[in-house]
Amino acid sequence: MEIKQFQELMRTVFFQRDAERGVMKTFAWFVEEVGELAHELRQVEARKASDKQQLGREFGDVFAWLCSMANLLDIDLEKVALAKYPFTCGKCRKTPCECENA
Ligand SMILES: [Zn+2]
Structure with a gap:
């Protein structure tokens, strides 16, 4: 599956609910998921946990909510x-x- 297809799938499954929630509340959920990803990354950095599956799930959540926001604003992420x-x-x-100092 490609990015465009995944974004369309997210639209099919969640657009109605995303539209009812609105852009800024959807953005708030996105930020919350970024926070959860940050937490998992800190765990990995501190070697407190090496749960790659959990880390992967957090990446998935961040990407899913990014797709929801893009759908609300009619932005084609792949493009x-x-x-x-x-x-x-x-x-x-x-x-x-x-590039230097990237
Ligand atoms: Zn460069």
Whole structure:
């Protein structure tokens, strides 16, 4: 499955609920999920836990809520991501990036 398909799937499953909630409340959920991802990353950094599955789930949640927000604002994530990062670094135009202090 590609990004575009996943975003469409999220639209099919959640758009009605996302629309009722609205952009800013959906954004709040997104931020909460980013916070949970931050918590998991801290656990990994501190080597308190090495639960890759849980870490993966947090990445999935962040991405799902990002898709919900993009759907509410009619933004095609795959299109905008590829436009901004067209298979090369947007600054130095090298692959891999050779920018200093990146
Ligand atoms: Zn670069």
